[in-house]
Amino acid sequence: MSVDKNLPILIVDDYKTMLRIIRNLLRQLEFTNVDEATDGSSALQKLREKQYGLVISDWNMQPMTGLDLLKAVRSDPKLKDIPFIMVTAESKTENVLAAKEAGVSNYIVKPFNAETLRAKITAALGA
Amino acid sequence: MATGSSLGEAHIERYIEQRFDQLHGSPSEKALFDTVIEIVNAVFQKLRERVTAEEERIQAEIRQLADIIHKAKQEIEAARPEDICSEHLPLANGELSAIVDHLEEVTGTILDSCESLEQLGAELPEEQRERLMDAITRIYEACNFHDLTGQRITKVIRTLQKIEGRIDALIATFGDPAARARPAPKAEPEPAPEDKLLNGPALPGEGTSQAEIDALFD
Numbered sequence: 001m002s003v004d005k006n007l008p009i010l011i012v013d014d015y016k017t018m019l020r021i022i023r024n025l026l027r028q029l030e031f032t033n034v035d036e037a038t039d040g041s042s043a044l045q046k047l048r049e050k051q052y053g054l055v056i057s058d059w060n061m062q063p064m065t066g067l068d069l070l071k072a073v074r075s076d077p078k079l080k081d082i083p084f085i086m087v088t089a090e091s092k093t094e095n096v097l098a099a100k101e102a103g104v105s106n107y108i109v110k111p112f113n114a115e116t117l118r119a120k121i122t123a124a125l126g127a
Numbered sequence: 128m129a130t131g132s133s134l135g136e137a138h139i140e141r142y143i144e145q146r147f148d149q150l151h152g153s154p155s156e157k158a159l160f161d162t163v164i165e166i167v168n169a170v171f172q173k174l175r176e177r178v179t180a181e182e183e184r185i186q187a188e189i190r191q192l193a194d195i196i197h198k199a200k201q202e203i204e205a206a207r208p209e210d211i212c213s214e215h216l217p218l219a220n221g222e223l224s225a226i227v228d229h230l231e232e233v234t235g236t237i238l239d240s241c242e243s244l245e246q247l248g249a250e251l252p253e254e255q256r257e258r259l260m261d262a263i264t265r266i267y268e269a270c271n272f273h274d275l276t277g278q279r280i281t282k283v284i285r286t287l288q289k290i291e292g293r294i295d296a297l298i299a300t301f302g303d304p305a306a307r308a309r310p311a312p313k314a315e316p317e318p319a320p321e322d323k324l325l326n327g328p329a330l331p332g333e334g335t336s337q338a339e340i341d342a343l344f345d
Contacts, residue, residue, distance in 0.1 A: 017234050018274045021267050024238065027245075028264045060278065060325055067321060089278055091334030095324050096343050107340050110328065111271030114264050116337060123344075 003125055005030045007053035012036075012043040012069065013087075014061040022056060022087070025114050029121075040064025044072055047079050054124065059088035059095070067102060074103040083124040087112065140164060208294045216291045223280050223287075234273040241266050278327040 009031055013019045019036045026034055035050070037043035041064050043057065055073065059066035066086055073079045083105040088095075091109045099107055105124040108116055144164075241263050248259040328334075 015274050015277065017231055017238070017270075020238055021270050021274075024242065024245075024267050025264065028260060028267070060327060065321070065325070067324065089275055089328035090324065090326060091329045091336075091340075092324075092326060093335050093339075093343070095326075096335065096340050098321075098324055100343065106344060109335070109337055109340060110275055111268065112337070113268045 003122055004053070006033050007031065007125070008033045008035070008051065009054045009056060010035050010037060010043060010046055010052045012038075012040065012055065012057035012061070012066065014038050014058065018058065022117075025117055028114055029118050031121075040066065040069035040072070043069055047073065047082070048076075052082060054121065055082055055084045056087055056121075057084065059086055059090045059099075067099060070099065070102045070104055083126075085120055085124050087117075140167070203297060208298050212291050212294055212298070216287055219287055220284055223284050227277050227280050230273050230276055234270055237266065237270060275328045282327050 009026065011019055011022050011026075011034060013022070013036075016038065019038070023034050023036065026032075035046060035052075037046055039061055040057075043055070044064075046052075047055070055069075057066040057069055061069075064072075066088065070084055070086070073082060073084060080103075084103070085106045085108060086099050086104050087108045087110065089110045096107050106120040108120050244259065244263055248256045248263070251259060
């Protein structure tokens with residue numbers, strides 16, 4: 001089963017340059033239907049306004065961290081099933097376990113490459 | 128009749144004498160009473176000697192402690208902690224922030240160039256386009272450095288801020304009266320449990336690899 005390359009994807013990171021890097025890597029992987037948010041609150045707003053097929057989020061953001069965003073998504077009946085990938089520099093096991101407990105679909109530690117991004121997206125979408 | 132030298136001792140002597148008078152009165156018993164008083168006085172004398180030696184020892188230790196504190200205060204003042212907070216730390220923070228800003232600018236330039244090359248690549252034959260896109264992808268991947276470097280520098284800045292807080296506390300304790308007059312820096316609140324997960328990039332050799340993370344999901 002192949003992945004729908006037109007899938008609406010929301011990427012969330014407070015570093016605009018990082019958003020640009022992820023968007024460009026997604027384009028290399030032929031995902032072009034990409035929206036951006038620079039913080040958890042605006043990401044949640046966008047998720048409630050448009051149907052997304054995937055969220056890719058950083059963890060270390062303020063005031064709403066990526067973990068807070070994940071928990072908010074998972075506790076919203078309309079959003080709870082959206083695949084959610086954490087892309088972060090937080091690499092301790094307790095971080096991964098906390099994200100897993102909160103319902104993360106997959107976890108990518110920075111620095112990462114395009115192939116890892118592709119593999120984790122495929123796994124998160126169950127393809 | 129021997130007499131005590133302190134109010135407490137005189138009080139005890141009078142009490143013993145009154146009690147003896149109440150109970151007895153003969154000359155031989157008076158002599159016994161004097162002997163008892165002598166013994167009591169000798170005991171008090173011994174106690175006074177012991178207390179004096181102990182007091183002297185304690186005083187000597189207190190003097191020694193005062194000397195150590197005074198010397199520490201002088202050494203701290205010689206290190207000029209006020210300069211550290213007013214000059215050196217702000218300078219360090221400024222330089223680090225400038226590095227972050229410069230990295231942002233440089234990375235933006237690299238991304239601009241890569242995006243231009245992507246557009247040019249669309250005009251190339253397929254094989255050459257693929258090779259170009261591979262190279263551009265490697266550049267995008269390498270640009271991860273910008274985010275990680277920024278986070279590491281942010282950690283350093285936070286550490287410097289903590290050091291500044293500790294030095295402020297030292298100045299308040301040992302430094303000039305004006306510094307002591309400033310309110311003491313508030314104790315850092317205990318971080319919330321989830322804030323303890325905000326550590327940023329790990330040092331080489333620490334942290335968990337992508338393969339180890341993937342194993343947690345299997």
